[in-house]
Structure formats: structure tokens, C-alpha cells
Amino acid sequence: MSLSSSPFNVFASYTPKPKTFLKDSKLLSRSHQPNSFPLQTQKPSTNLTLTRPKLKPISSLETSEINTSSSPTFRNKPANEINILVVGSTGYIGRFVVKELVSRGFNVIAVAREKSGVRGKNNKEETLKQLKGANVCFSDVTDITSLQESLQNLNLSIDVVVSCLASRNGGIKDSWKIDYEATKNSLVAGQNFGAKHFVLLSAICVQKPLLEFQRAKLKFEAELMNQKDSTFTYSIVRPTAFFKSLGGQVEIVKEGKPYVMFGDGKLCACKPISEEDLASFIADCVLEEDKMNQVLPIGGPGKALTPLEQGEILFRVLGREPKFLKVPFEVMDFVIGVLDGVAKVVPGVKEAAEFGKIGRYYAAESMLILDPETGEYSEEMTPSYGKDTLEDFFEKVVREGMAGQELGEQFF
Structure with a gap:
């Protein structure tokens, strides 16, 4: 479920126990070199071969692993030679993540549906405008076969996968379909094309899992942290409330109506974070080694607010x-x-x-x-x-x- 789909919003598995990022606030510069060049169409360094997949795809169909090589030392390459696959690219946070990665000069491959956005209101042309600067790949992350075929058509290797996927509403079926299955599909497909790092947008509320979408997220997190490939790394980002989840009452208060809250209004505090700041933090996770193999709770600046x-x-x-x-x-x-x-x-x-x-x-x-x-x-x-x-x-x-x-x- 998106952090932004409840008016009171925001969002552990302790097996295995992940390391947790608990450092002091550190404001990092966002001034990066613009992406003024087209996506490079570099071919994978090995021929495509058919083998059994390392992880079984979430699909009733058998699919073949596409064995491409991607250097585990991608962090040593210049940004314009690093290919980043972004899934959930047209979601609320995903759009800003794509924009931030493009601004830093990475080669961004943004996966999107042919009709994206709320209730599929955006067509292909509108999606291309929204994801300007990225190489947009129209596909279906809920179908591993479709996703891998779409990526194969790009004739590119993948270095990093960034997942901003979240279920539409947090419902039981949708949570397992998106927060677990589709997210795992993106991991499998990314690895099959050589990815060596996975950045996951999760939620801070999974610390106390009482809801189905939290359980789905934790199941994927556990599998991500238990990869057999010792050269494969991850960054799990668990943000607090998004700004827009706290803005739902602005219009009614402007009309003179009261601000609604439960109890005395002193519960459910958070450190809300803007979409731009969160996108910047997620982009930091691509290259910063102190964020490798870490669970990274993160909030915005200032004190917690009830x-x-x-x-x-x-x-x-x-x-x-x-x-x-x-x-x-x-x-x-x-x-x-x-x-x-x-x-x-x-x-x-x-x-x-x-x-x-x-x-x-x-x-x-x-x-x-x-x-x-x-x-x-x-x-x-x-x-x-x-x-x-x-x-x-x-x-x-x-x-x-x-x-x-x-x-x-x-x-x-």
C-alpha cells in the first residue's frame, strides 16, 4: 500500500536481523549533472543463454533465465554508464525518483503500464511526458514473462533495480499481488539481466505488522535480505508519512470546517517527508556504500508532529x-x-x-x-x-x- 493512501498516513521482521541506519541528519546536495545524453544501448557482455532461474518467478508459466553479466563493481562506473531499472515509475513517489535519477545522469529505464496513473487515466503519450529523460518500457510487472520479454527487447543489461511499487489500496489480494509478487518479479527480472543492487521503497509501519500489506512487504524484504549471491546488495528504505497523506483536510478547513482527528490528536506522530526529499534519499542508495545491505528508516526534517x-x-x-x-x-x-x-x-x-x-x-x-x-x-x-x-x-x-x-x- 502506498504511504499516501490513507488520510492518517504513513507507515519487523526480526529474522534475519537487518542492520539499521540510525545516523544523524545529513543534508546532501542535489546539484548533479543533468542527463543530457540518450540512454546508451550497450549490449550485455555475454550471449543470452537459457538456464534454470536462480529464483522461481511468480508465475504459473516456466520462464528461462536470461544470463547477462553486469559487473558487481558498477559503483565505480560513471553515472551515464549505470543502467537503473525503475518499477512503480508513475506512482506518486516513483515519478520523483525517476526525475531525480535522470538529473543525476543515470541511464533510467522506467517500467510503466500502457495506461498508468489513477484509474489508468494516462495514455502512453502522457506517460512519456511524465517520465521525460528516461527510456520508458511499457510492460506488466505482474507478469514475469511479459516483463522479461520487454526488457530483452531493450537489449540492455541492468545494474540496479529501484522498486517504488505499492498496492493500490492495501487490500488483501492487491497487497500480495503487488507488494510481494510484482516486487519479486522485478527482482527476478533484474537479476536475470545482471542487476547487482536492489533499492526497495518499503514503509516504516512494517515494524509492527498487523495488516496484510505489511506482511506482504515483510515477506519480500526477508527474501531480499537472504539472497544466496554474496555479491548482490540491497537497500530497504522505510519512510515515514508523505506530505500528501497529511494534506487531505486542507480544502475542508479552508471552507471553515473543523480539522478532524481521533482521540486527543496526540497519537500517531510522524516526521513527514516531501516527495523530492524522499526521491533524493532513494537515489543516494544507488551508490553510497554505507547504505548497502541496510534497512533505512527515514523521516523529514524537524521534530515529530502529532x-x-x-x-x-x-x-x-x-x-x-x-x-x-x-x-x-x-x-x-x-x-x-x-x-x-x-x-x-x-x-x-x-x-x-x-x-x-x-x-x-x-x-x-x-x-x-x-x-x-x-x-x-x-x-x-x-x-x-x-x-x-x-x-x-x-x-x-x-x-x-x-x-x-x-x-x-x-x-x-
Whole structure:
């Protein structure tokens, strides 16, 4: 599920125990050489051969591994010789990741559906404009055979795979289809074309997995961390809340309505991060060796903010006296209880019950590092990155509206 698909948003497996990135905030420069050259069509250094795949693809069809060689020392190559495959490229974060990687001079291969965006509203021409500077590969990540055939037609080897895939809504079926199966397809296909590094956009909420999409993400994370190839590396990025997930009430508050929150508004704190800052951090993971084989929780700059504090910032930006509507948790618990009961008789209601649980989770759980010693969420342990603040975001949305911030089908 995208971090941005709940109004209360944001988002462990401890087997195996991954190393965790818990360094002080470090603002890194984004001034990189523009990508002013076309994608190089370098051929794989070995002929294509048919062998059994190292990992069984998520498909009922047998597929053959395409054995291409890619140097494990790709980090020593200039950016314009590094081929990066991005899946989930037209999602909310994926678009910014593609733009950032292109700006740093990498050769970007962006996988997209022929009709992408929320409810497939973007056609091929619009997608090409959206992913300007990248070599767009129209394919289907849910079909390993289709994905590998599309990549083979490009006649390129792959150095790095960056996955920004996330299920449309966090539902049970969609979570396993996208957060696990499609993401694994991208790993298998990338490795078959020589990839030696995988950057995964995950979610900080998997630390406390109570929902199906969290379990699907953790299953893939565990498999990624247990690769048999000792030369293969990974970076698992677990961000806190996206800005747009906290902007859903701007318009109603502008109309004079109260800011809605659950309980006293002091639960579910987060360090929200902008899409540009998160994309920059993900791009850092391509080459920075201190991010290799690491689980990397990350938040935006500044202190952690509760819903109450987020609402106060919005009212301050609007120049109005704060007005809040506090909804008891019991209301949500009652609805979830009813849906769970009905689901025992009518299985189709199970998905609706899961959506209710997602909302309940986001309303109560903080999107910060969960201290294993105390069992409490820790603002101090949660790394900060970037420069964009939530107040800056609210000011922009008040001026320009939420265009481009739509919630919905975020996964590619």
C-alpha cells in the first residue's frame, strides 16, 4: 500500500536481523549533472543463454533465465554508464525518483503500464511526458514473462533495480499481488539481466505488522535480505508519512470546517517527508556504500508532529483560530467489529474490514522508530533528511490546491 493512501498516513521482521541506519541528519546536495545524453544501448557482455532461474518467478508459466553479466563493481562506473531499472515509475513517489535519477545522469529505464496513473487515466503519450529523460518500457510487472520479454527487447543489461511499487489500496489480494509478487518479479527480472543492487521503497509501519500489506512487504524484504549471491546488495528504505497523506483536510478547513482527528490528536506522530526529499534519499542508495545491505528508516526534517500539531500548523498558515473535531476511537472500533462479524458469513466483506483496520492503524500508531527495548516509538531514534517542511507544503497547497496530489492507484 502506498504511504499516501490513507488520510492518517504513513507507515519487523526480526529474522534475519537487518542492520539499521540510525545516523544523524545529513543534508546532501542535489546539484548533479543533468542527463543530457540518450540512454546508451550497450549490449550485455555475454550471449543470452537459457538456464534454470536462480529464483522461481511468480508465475504459473516456466520462464528461462536470461544470463547477462553486469559487473558487481558498477559503483565505480560513471553515472551515464549505470543502467537503473525503475518499477512503480508513475506512482506518486516513483515519478520523483525517476526525475531525480535522470538529473543525476543515470541511464533510467522506467517500467510503466500502457495506461498508468489513477484509474489508468494516462495514455502512453502522457506517460512519456511524465517520465521525460528516461527510456520508458511499457510492460506488466505482474507478469514475469511479459516483463522479461520487454526488457530483452531493450537489449540492455541492468545494474540496479529501484522498486517504488505499492498496492493500490492495501487490500488483501492487491497487497500480495503487488507488494510481494510484482516486487519479486522485478527482482527476478533484474537479476536475470545482471542487476547487482536492489533499492526497495518499503514503509516504516512494517515494524509492527498487523495488516496484510505489511506482511506482504515483510515477506519480500526477508527474501531480499537472504539472497544466496554474496555479491548482490540491497537497500530497504522505510519512510515515514508523505506530505500528501497529511494534506487531505486542507480544502475542508479552508471552507471553515473543523480539522478532524481521533482521540486527543496526540497519537500517531510522524516526521513527514516531501516527495523530492524522499526521491533524493532513494537515489543516494544507488551508490553510497554505507547504505548497502541496510534497512533505512527515514523521516523529514524537524521534530515529530502529532495530528493536533499538524492541524495547528494548518490553521496558522490559514490565519484562523484552531477548530478541531475529535472522534472517539470507539466509533471506528465498532464499525470494524461489525465488518469482521459480517465477513465470517459473507467473505466478500473481508476486504472492507481490512480497509477499516488500515484506517484504525494509521489513527493510533506513530510512524517513527519503534524502540525494541522500551516498546515505545522514538522521535530521537528516527533519522531526519532533507529540507522541505510540512508548513511549506501547507502554504503551497493553500495557494495552489492539491492538483497532482490525488490519492488512489499509486503503485505504477
